[in-house]
Amino acid sequence: MLDMRHPEERVMCPHCAAPRDKHLGHEVQGVYDGVLFWSCTSCGRAWSRDWSDRPRIQQIADEYVRQLNDHADASP
Numbered sequence: 001m002l003d004m005r006h007p008e009e010r011v012m013c014p015h016c017a018a019p020r021d022k023h024l025g026h027e028v029q030g031v032y033d034g035v036l037f038w039s040c041t042s043c044g045r046a047w048s049r050d051w052s053d054r055p056r057i058q059q060i061a062d063e064y065v066r067q068l069n070d071h072a073d074a075s076p
């Protein structure tokens, strides 16, 4: 179940400035019950939610984001 109500979420994609309706919330079972990180359907890049108060989750989210962005960077 995706929770879209978190007030800290970005209004625009940090990579291409696409608006919220292009953002896709990703939930990872067993890590966090809700959106762990976001990706953009316009540019294919991702960014983490702010997990600064939960370092273990931040580490996992960062890894997912890094892999997605590496893949996006490798695509033409």
Ligand SMILES: [Zn+2]
Pocket: 013, 014, 015, 016, 017, 018, 040, 041, 042, 043, 044, 045
């Ligand atoms: Zn984007």
